[in-house]
Amino acid sequence: MIERMDLFRTLAERRNDEIVVMTMSATLQWPLVSSHPLDFDFLAFGMGHASDFGLGLALARPERKTIVLKGDGGLLMSLGSLVTLGRYGPGNLLVLLLENRSYEIVGGHELPPGADFAGLARAAGIEGGGSTGTGKVERIETLDAFTAALPRLLSEDGPHFVVLPVANHEPLPAVAHTDHATRVENLRRGLGVSDG
């Protein structure tokens, strides 16, 4: 089990010019360790669709990695997206599935306990798949192992789907939505994309 804030601190220290898309609880804690023009808060953009959105971004911006921080509850809302990743996921997409087995942001209600998310991802064709044929599915259970794997995850071709069992013992900041359109404008500005 990995403390989520330790994971975020480790990722923030190693991250360079990658896009980071976050949703749900991650939107509350990632900003405590990162303030980057390529951070994108997906909260309230579409339930369960953060990695779908990340897939689109990664396809449009092949010159850099897109990292998605999403939870297992969100994944259950769009399980079919695993199959889509298995077919179209590009080499520059890294999905970090924060497995806390709960709908944490709304009160911690339990998820179905038996789901094997790495197994689902493999069965969906991500392992050895994606548009590159080099997709990888991993389950990383300790911070040390994540720290060791991170340089590889940020540099080698994926797509990568990494399941990370996490816990959180630090206070969650209150939800504070910013304007959706402003988030969009900021990311497009950060990417140097013009109107269209």
Next chain:
Amino acid sequence: MTTDTQRRDEGASAAKTLRSIKALEFTHVLAIPDSESRLLFEAVDADADLDLIVPCREGESVAIASGLWLGGAKPLLLIQNTGLMEAGDAIRGCGIGPRIPLRLVVGWRGYASAAAGKVPLDSAYPYTEPLLEAWGIPFWHLMGDDDLGVLEQMDRAASERSFPAAVITGFGYRP
């Protein structure tokens, strides 16, 4: 209900529709096959200049399209009205709320049989236009080749308002 606008044209040519789509410089088409759009889907799939993405459900399509657009691409969504209904939360969150100019071509399942006076009505039929109206999404009808210019109107409206816009097709495509 839209009986006053119903027409009995035979649908647009898939080849001509594809030419119109390419003229508007779309980069990606997101689509899940359905009975009415089959020929256009196949035409897009066979075209080397357009990247076709076939997700599992329409909410995915919308979220992928919004990510593509944020990254600087220009995606087009081919979506049946049933999928439009499934994708409601994604259209709200990835289009309407953030004012992302999603371009949609919506297949109007139930229109052709309703236009022919067949009963019972497909339950997908009566909600298509009211749903778009409720969301404030402007739309145009593409019922035959003479209407192909509405694709450009839809594209321009999406761009000018930075907001989703749609074309509705009432019939299946012809070759």
